[in-house]
Amino acid sequence: xxxxxxxxxxxxxxxxxxxxxxxxxxxxxxxxxxxxxxxxxxxxxxxxxxxxxxxxxxxxxxxxxxxxxxxxxxxxxxxxxxxxxxxxxxxxxxxxxxxxxxxxxxxxxxxxxxxxxxxxxxxxxxxxxxxxxxxxxxxxxxxxxxxxxxxxxxxxxxxxxxxxxxxxxxxxxxxxxxxxxxxxxxxxxxxxxxxxxxxxxxxxxxxxxxxxxxxxxxxxxxxxxxxxxxxxxxxxxxxxxxxxxxxxxxxxxxxxxxxxxxxxxxxxxxxxxxxxxxxxxxxxxxxxxxxxxxxxxxxxxxxxxxxxxxxxxxxxxxxxxxxxxxxxxxxxxxxxxxxxxxxxxxx
Numbered sequence: 251x252x253x254x255x256x257x258x259x260x261x262x263x264x265x266x267x268x269x270x271x272x273x274x275x276x277x278x279x280x281x282x283x284x285x286x287x288x289x290x291x292x293x294x295x296x297x298x299x300x301x302x303x304x305x306x307x308x309x310x311x312x313x314x315x316x317x318x319x320x321x322x323x324x325x326x327x328x329x330x331x332x333x334x335x336x337x338x339x340x341x342x343x344x345x346x347x348x349x350x351x352x353x354x355x356x357x358x359x360x361x362x363x364x365x366x367x368x369x370x371x372x373x374x375x376x377x378x379x380x381x382x383x384x385x386x387x388x389x390x391x392x393x394x395x396x397x398x399x400x401x402x403x404x405x406x407x408x409x410x411x412x413x414x415x416x417x418x419x420x421x422x423x424x425x426x427x428x429x430x431x432x433x434x435x436x437x438x439x440x441x442x443x444x445x446x447x448x449x450x451x452x453x454x455x456x457x458x459x460x461x462x463x464x465x466x467x468x469x470x471x472x473x474x475x476x477x478x479x480x481x482x483x484x485x486x487x488x489x490x491x492x493x494x495x496x497x498x499x500x501x502x503x504x505x506x507x508x509x510x511x512x513x514x515x516x517x518x519x520x521x522x523x524x525x526x527x528x529x530x531x532x533x534x535x536x537x538x539x540x541x542x543x544x545x546x547x548x549x550x551x552x553x554x555x556x557x558x559x560x561x562x563x564x565x566x567x568x569x570x571x572x573x574x575x576x577x578x579x580x581x582x583x584x585x586x587x588x589x590x591x592x593x594x595x596x597x
Contacts, residue, residue, distance in 0.1 A: 252496035259458030263485040263492075267308035269315060271456050273449045273481075277439040278309060284436045285313050285409065289321075289375065292404045293433040294396055297420070298411040300438035303482030306411050309438075310377055321373045329383040333391040336384075340376065357394075364398050364405050374406045382412035386424055393428040440479030446470060449481065450488055464492070465503045472508045476515075487511060 253261065262271070274282065281298060288296040300306055314323050324343035331339065337356040341348065344363045350356060367374050378384065378392070398405055410416065410432070420429050441449055447470045454464065465473070469491075477483035490511045491503045500507065 252492045255496040256464065256492060256501070257459060257461060258454070262453040262457035262459070263489040265485070267305075267311055269308060269312040271453050272305070272308050272312045273445075273452045275439075275441055275445045275449070277437075278305065281436040281438055282309055282313060284434050285310075286316065288434040289317065289373075289407050292407070294404050294407060295428075295432040295434075296407070296409045297416070297432045297435040298409060298438075299414060299417050299435065301480070302413055303480040304438040304440070305481045306438065307379055310379070310409065310411060314375065314377070317373075317375060321375045322367045324374065324376045326376070326378045327380065329378065329380045329388075331388065332385065333387050336388045336391060344374075360395065361398050368405050373404075375409070376406060377409045377411065379411050380413075381410040382414075382416035382419060384419075386419070386422070389419070389425055389428055393431065396431060441474070441481065441484070442479065443471060443474040446474040446477070446479060446484060449484060453485075453488075464495075464501070466505070468505045469503050469508045472505065472512070476508075476512055487515065490514060 252258070264271075272278075285296055285298065287293075298306055298310070310325075314321075314325070317323070322344070324340055326336075326339055326343065328335075328339055334351055334353060334356070337353065337360065341356060341359060341363070344360075346359055346363065348355075348359060364374060376395075384392075392408060392410075396404075396406065396408060417435075419425065420432070447465075447467075450465060450470070450473075451463075465488075473484065473487055473491075477487050491507055494511055494514075495501070495503050495507050498507070
């Protein structure tokens with residue numbers, strides 16, 4: 251682990267949405283202010299939409315900490331569900347574990363809990379993360395829940411957070427009534443090149459790093475390009491970069507380390523084409539139509555999955571024949587499962 255090597259107290263590029271590490275870019279500041287205002291102004295429905303890895307969940311945790319003492323919070327992650335399952339999950343967040351499949355009873359229980367929370371002087375904030383996975387019937391259930399209110403104020407605030415597919419779903423004609431109730435819709439933009447540097451240094455500082463800069467300016471530029479300014483990608487890249495630098499006993503992440511990490515994280519090389527290119531021998535040229543016919547069958551290039559399956563069947567047949575030949579072979583014979591058997595040459 252590189253923590254001791256770089257003098258860190260904790261992991262700066264973890265995968266959990268820890269609000270302490272939240273870096274507020276200009277886009278994140280604007281989104282956070284909109285969410286806060288939406289709750290304070292009793293706007294009811296609020297939408298937060300951004301592509302994966304932009305830090306939506308981390309920002310939501312940070313926001314909810316602000317209201318921890320004045321609100322009851324229900325945070326729902328499980329969004330692959332129907333209306334009944336969603337209501338049971340919501341009630342469970344509110345401390346109700348009643349085992350019922352009756353939606354009417356669940357609505358009544360939810361209304362009772364909602365009134366109780368209001369009487370205690372609190373508000374209810376329901377956050378639905380990964381909301382793009384919600385079926386239309388569940389979104390309609392959420393709309394119906396928003397009807398539980400008084401003449402003076404909203405009893406519940408609902409934040410729908412999700413990926414761009416959520417915006418596409420909300421724009422469908424069947425959800426027009428729900429869309430009209432979402433008064434604030436906020437998005438998040440990727441980090442700029444300068445913000446990537448500030449983001450990395452912010453997380454290193456929170457993790458306890460004190461010392462000279464670890465990443466060079468050239469490294470930051472390459473990281474910004476490679477990660478497209480997406481915070482989750484930046485975390486993953488920097489974790490690998492620090493791990494590699496530690497393994498090399500280098501206290502600075504320079505262009506050489508960054509280039510090697512980029513090569514290690516290149517998923518394309520693990521595809522069929524990438525693996526074939528990576529394992530290609532420098533002493534044997536790629537076969538063309540002329541040379542392929544002259545090559546042993548075991549070394550011919552396989553063009554598609556069907557050919558691969560047929561080839562493996564042929565190999566399996568040869569192996570069976572080879573095992574049978576072992577039982578019948580005379581002493582001194584040498585067998586090859588691919589090309590058959592031949593007599594051992596005399597020394």
